Amino acid sequence: MPAVDSHAHAFDLQRQGWGSDRGFDIQPNEMGTADQFLHMLACHGFTHGVLINPLGGYGADNTYMLEAIAASAGRLKGVALLPDGTAEAELRRMKEGGIVGIRFNLDFPTSPPLLGEAGQRALARAREMGWVIQVHYHHGDSLVAALPVLRAAGLPVIIDHSGRPDLEQGLEQPGFRALLELGRSTDATIKLSGLFRMTRSGSPYADTDPFVAALIEAFTLDRCIWGSDWPFLRARERTDFAPLLAALARTVPEAADRERVLWTNPARLFGFTA
Template sequence: MTDTPTTEPRIDCHVHVFDPARFPYAADAWYTPSPAETGTPDQLGHVLDAHGVRHALLVGPNSGYGLDNRCLLDTIARHPDRYKGVAVVRHDASRAELQALQAQGVVGVAFNVALLGVDHYRDTGPLLEHLRELGLWAQVQVEGEQLCALAPLLRDSGARLLFDHGGRPRPADGLGQTGFDTLLGLADTGRAVVKLSGWAKVSQQPHPHADVVPYARALLQAYTPQALVWASDWPFLRAPARIDYGPLLDWLAQLVPDAAARQAILWDTPRRLFGFA
């Protein structure tokens, strides 16, 4: 175990909030979190405080809320200096709707290709144009080879691109798999960023997920700490095994032992990219 100093300034760039007592889940939700998976804004605050995390990027979940961003927006409104958000919107959301979300602390829009499939997002050209014009992020979650089909649309859009969970490669397919190669290739756009997070979703091994370390190192080489951020994915919905917050920070410390590089990933880069004070 690596001794990770709690005095390091930190930003968690992928968490969810669920508060069904105040914001009931949608009746047609794709997945309804169990009580053990629920993470209220107050619970999130306690977790962040315990681990010295000063800010977090709240991501609107398809689970529970779908297109309902009220819980996310309420959490930001209660703590505007601590949180920013990534909303879930209709593909035909207008520029005015996006501007209204932006005024409430939203910095991007989620594209959950891993859940909804490539075809679901083929008509998002106009939405990506709005995002580019407003300086908002297209936060994209893909898995396997999905990015190969979407890369031309994303590259040509000119929008800022934020990729979830290391691109969710398949360790059994090796470093040369085309989806991950495509992600590495997008580093040359200068407007793509990747989250070092969510490895439990793809690893075939228990924590510390040795089989995904080569992918994380490849991302470090291609993107550098100036275009990489860290995230926990708290409160760990549908986790295949127990996940705890502290070991995730320790995993990053082992991957990036250089303190300056680690500070860039944990603090400097997300603070600059997402506008945290």
């Protein structure tokens, strides 16, 4: 079956140097090119992937991502950062080049903002382009503050990395409860990714299972997608693709349900065809 890894990053210093506006540095062990990513996907039976501009490394410059998508024969698409004031011609180039959405990092000061007038301009341009908006944050309070804007955006909303709950605070922590309510009351999508960022016990990430189960219940399997987060930037410990995929099989045990998460849903959101 076709399958999409809906969250990965790619870097190639021979193609593009680091950006002066980068949010953080990429370490040598975190490097991975688009060709290496495609090979890794093929090794695990995946057919497609979504590259995400993480703000680290290249900053808001999406050049290498666009090059990688163009060379992928339809196997890759991208979610970019959109600086305020981006020219209309560049927007068209991004859309034609396989960019399907823009990302907001709520807790990075150097990220293009979601809130305020600049955020409203970015959302208007996303509507014009027919893009999704993807939201990443480290603290649940950041989501709570952004909820009015997300609910009013009139765009498909994707929440990254399972909402990054603090497992020690349990299922009732306010930010996670707000995320679950977003899932129940809107058509937002949750990305079942980032388990290695949440876990306290490490692989096989069993301590994240109750949180993933709550997300699946709130968003339903029709609004869940999965991503590896390869090549695992800023991971606290060694992380690999297969254990993360095994954790998905544990929490979504039926093959037909995993097909929805790995193909049907991301193909609809990002415009992939088999």
